[in-house]
Amino acid sequence: MNQQSGSPTNPTNPGESPEFSAIAARATAGVRSHQTFIRLLAGAAFLLGFLAVAASVLIVVAYFVIYRPKEKEVLQQVTLAAEQAKAARAQGNEAAPPPKLPFDFPSVQATMTFFHSVVLTGLAVAVGVLALGTLVLLAVVVLSRRATLQQINHSLAQISAQLRALQAAPGQK
Secondary structure (H helix, E strand, O other), X not given: OOOOOOEOOEOOOHHHOHHHHHHHHHHHHHHHHHHHHHHHHHHHHHHHHHHHHHHHHHHHHHHHHHXXXXXXXXXXXXXXXXXXXXXXXXXXXXXXXXXXXXXXXHHHHHHHHHHHHHHHHHHHHHHHHHHHHHHHHHHHHHHHHHHHHHHHHHHHHHHHHHHHHHHHOOOOO
């Protein structure tokens, strides 16, 4: 058993064996592939989360900037018209025409109802995007776990190759 040190069948460094090199190359390629995929998914999760938050903020801002002032104005005008009608009845003028509003109330009411439906649709889209972002984030966690397990497998394969090389050469240290 006088084999030459450094030959392919009995390398001095067990990490340099052809079998280990192939395992290491496959493991490294798999880990890099998973890392790239995880980065893409993490980016997608971040983008979807940002879109959901931006949509939610946009909905709140639109409510306070566009809808709420118009709603206050309509309520003030309707209240004023109701008070005028009540005052006219209190004076005994039952035949007086109802006070005129400075706007077409049914049209304003329809517009505000349409705004509600648009906001609810936007909110549903924001929740859907948030749910999609959550699913993508879950995929990132699962794939990250898988990449970690592949790295552990790679390390165990390296240790196994080193142990086999040490057992094959009992007289060498």
